[in-house]
Amino acid sequence: MFTLSTKAHSVRYTIDNRPQTAWSTKHLAAALSELRQHGRAVIAVAVAWQHEGVVTEEFLAEKNAAPLAGESVDQVYRLFQQEIPRNLAEDWAAFIQRSGSETAKAVSQLIEELANATDVITPPEHELLFRLSWCSEAEWQQYFGRNLLKLMEGSRTHPEVGQDIRGITYLFKYPDQQRWQGQTQHRQAYVIERHTTPAETTGRRLFDLAETVCGNMDQIQQDVSQFMIGEWRKKLPEETIVPSIVHVVLQLNTAEEMSVSVSLDDVHPDNEPLYQYWEVKLEGLKPVRLI
Numbered sequence: 001m002f003t004l005s006t007k008a009h010s011v012r013y014t015i016d017n018r019p020q021t022a023w024s025t026k027h028l029a030a031a032l033s034e035l036r037q038h039g040r041a042v043i044a045v046a047v048a049w050q051h052e053g054v055v056t057e058e059f060l061a062e063k064n065a066a067p068l069a070g071e072s073v074d075q076v077y078r079l080f081q082q083e084i085p086r087n088l089a090e091d092w093a094a095f096i097q098r099s100g101s102e103t104a105k106a107v108s109q110l111i112e113e114l115a116n117a118t119d120v121i122t123p124p125e126h127e128l129l130f131r132l133s134w135c136s137e138a139e140w141q142q143y144f145g146r147n148l149l150k151l152m153e154g155s156r157t158h159p160e161v162g163q164d165i166r167g168i169t170y171l172f173k174y175p176d177q178q179r180w181q182g183q184t185q186h187r188q189a190y191v192i193e194r195h196t197t198p199a200e201t202t203g204r205r206l207f208d209l210a211e212t213v214c215g216n217m218d219q220i221q222q223d224v225s226q227f228m229i230g231e232w233r234k235k236l237p238e239e240t241i242v243p244s245i246v247h248v249v250l251q252l253n254t255a256e257e258m259s260v261s262v263s264l265d266d267v268h269p270d271n272e273p274l275y276q277y278w279e280v281k282l283e284g285l286k287p288v289r290l291i
Helices: 007-008 023-038 094-118 139-144 198-214 217-233
Strands: 010-013 018-023 043-051 054-056 082-083 128-135 148-154 158-163 170-171 178-184 188-193 244-251 258-265 277-285 286-290
Touching: 007 023, 007 054, 018 023, 018 043, 018 198, 018 258, 023 043, 023 094, 023 128, 023 286, 043 094, 043 188, 082 094, 094 128, 128 139, 158 178, 198 217, 198 244, 198 258, 217 244, 217 258
Parallel strands: 170 244
Antiparallel strands: 010 018, 018 128, 043 054, 043 082, 043 128, 148 158, 158 170, 178 188, 244 258, 258 277, 277 286
16 A cells, blocks of 8 residues: 655544545645645545544634524534546546646635635634545556546446447446436426446446447547448448538446447538438447447
């Protein structure tokens, strides 16, 4: 297990029975430097407050700090934290360097945000600590994947909508999925979706399959394009088309069975827009038939 030598200058505490480590601003730079040297990237930073021997990350709202005697007031807390996201397809070494500089910026922003907050008790700056969360490249891949897809909706254990660096959308479908749409009495559009929630391991397998598709997209695009041109020539041999993948649909049929299809648009500049996308089923990441 990786351990920072700079922990000697850190403060240790627990949250929900989980050990945490934080540094003052004085020792934070040394911790960031050591993380870079050992190939670790910072993925989040959070503010903690050390006061009278107690460390907390929950900042009590000032209006609830001293309720009147005999009154029951729900205490409201705020957390001050920032994530350091990794850009799609960003090289790990580049992410290490960028996350270090982004962390320094995040610390300054969090100090300013806390100082300007009017709804919490603001501690003196010398009592502030900064908890860092970091990981190696192998740990990143274990928890977050290959960094090829950005999820717009859902999580890696329950993905719903994602997008890759090309702008291709990845749609995840589940058993018993139902969709209702319409308008309220005030003519506001609404959409309601419901489906069976997959087990975390099954949902992660679906996400990993999407990243596999994404990682092979250049070859898939070439194969599907040639397949679609061949199918089109059977109907209109005199018309030239340029098929381009716009959507990937990943369907969870059962806990063990998953299927993949792609939606294509014709991007030939001289052709009329398609009434609807072409749909092609893939098997082994190869096109097998029109849907």
